[in-house]
Amino acid sequence: EIVLTQSPATLSLSPGERATLSCRASQSVSSYLAWYQQKPGQAPRLLIYDASNRATGIPARFSGSGSGTDFTLTISSLEPEDFAVYYCQQRRNWPPGFTFGPGTKVEIK
Amino acid sequence: QVQLQQWGAGLLRPSETLSLTCAVYGGSFSGFYWSWVRQSPGKGLEWIGEINHGGSTNYNPSLKSRVTISVDTSKNQFSLRLSSVTASDTAVYYCAREDLVGATGAFDCWGQGTLVTVSS
Numbered sequence: 001e002i003v004l005t006q007s008p009a010t011l012s013l014s015p016g017e018r019a020t021l022s023c024r025a026s027q028s029v030s031s032y033l034a035w036y037q038q039k040p041g042q043a044p045r046l047l048i049y050d051a052s053n054r055a056t057g058i059p060a061r062f063s064g065s066g067s068g069t070d071f072t073l074t075i076s077s078l079e080p081e082d083f084a085v086y087y088c089q090q091r092r093n094w095p096p097g098f099t100f101g102p103g104t105k106v107e108i109k
Numbered sequence: 110q111v112q113l114q115q116w117g118a119g120l121l122r123p124s125e126t127l128s129l130t131c132a133v134y135g136g137s138f139s140g141f142y143w144s145w146v147r148q149s150p151g152k153g154l155e156w157i158g159e160i161n162h163g164g165s166t167n168y169n170p171s172l173k174s175r176v177t178i179s180v181d182t183s184k185n186q187f188s189l190r191l192s193s194v195t196a197s198d199t200a201v202y203y204c205a206r207e208d209l210v211g212a213t214g215a216f217d218c219w220g221q222g223t224l225v226t227v228s229s
Contacts, residue, residue: 034215043203043219044154049211056217087154091214096167098144098214100154 002026004088004101012109019075021104023088028068032091035064035073038103039084047086048073075106083108111136115204115220117189121227127191131204131220138162138185142207144216145178145189147200155200159207160187194227201225 003026013019023033031051036044046055048064051071061076075082088101117129131143145157158168160178168176177190191198201222208217 032213034211034213036216043205043222044216045219046208046215046217049208049213049215049217051213053211055208055215089154089213089215091212095170096159097169098156100156102153 002029002090002092002099004090004099006086006088006101006104008104009102010105010107012107013078014109015078015080017078019078019082019106021073021086021106023066023071023073023101025069025071025090029090029092031067033064033066033071034089036087036089037082037084038087044087078106082106111206111218113204113206113218113220115202115223117202117223117225119224119226121194121225123195123227123229124193127194127198127202127225128188129202129204129223129225130186130188133185133206138182141209142214143180143187144205144207146203146205146216148203149197149200157189157191196227199225199227
């Protein structure tokens with residue numbers, strides 16, 4: 001089973017700063033990786049799919065990169081509404097299914 | 110704009126069966142896979158299983174023995190049943206759609222979530 005590890009667990013930054021979040025897979029997932037944002041009391045919101053493609057309506061300050069086992073979500077300049085928890089997710093072909101990383105909380109410094 | 114609306118019992122006793130339903134409004138139902146995902150309090154996200162409009166299913170191996178996902182195409186609805194629940198099944202349960210644009214099968218649309226508490 002592929003395990004996703006996210007780092008850091010918590011990222012303390014100020015509005016306007018750049019956020020760099022990491023997701024590492026225990027074995028290659030090719031580019032089958034997505035990123036989500038979740039705020040308290042809300043469902044997750046898809047940000048990035050296939051490692052680097054922004055989902056519909058997602059601002060350009062969000063970008064994803066990586067392939068194989070190492071992936072990065074970058075928020076170029078944090079807006080107040082960006083402080084939330086971010087999860088990565090991968091798809092496995094066999095057995096069919098999905099797993100999520102444990103999340104990175106981006107908090108206001 | 111597709112919307113997912115879910116409902117079901119929020120309080121269960123140990124050994125009972127969890128039952129939730131998700132209705133899809135405003136978009137196509139066929140051609141997609143539809144999933145259930147749960148999130149335990151203060152913890153991360155766990156995929157439970159998926160179904161397509163033809164009734165083909167895949168389940169998380171860790172839950173497979175207790176999970177049944179079914180579909181009612183006449184109502185654009187799909188449902189989750191989880192048997193023999195215990196306190197460890199206490200979580201917010203979400204229904205979600207798997208997008209077709211990419212290869213990841215990312216979840217591009219989510220229900221509002223239902224908190225299910227298992228307590229004696």
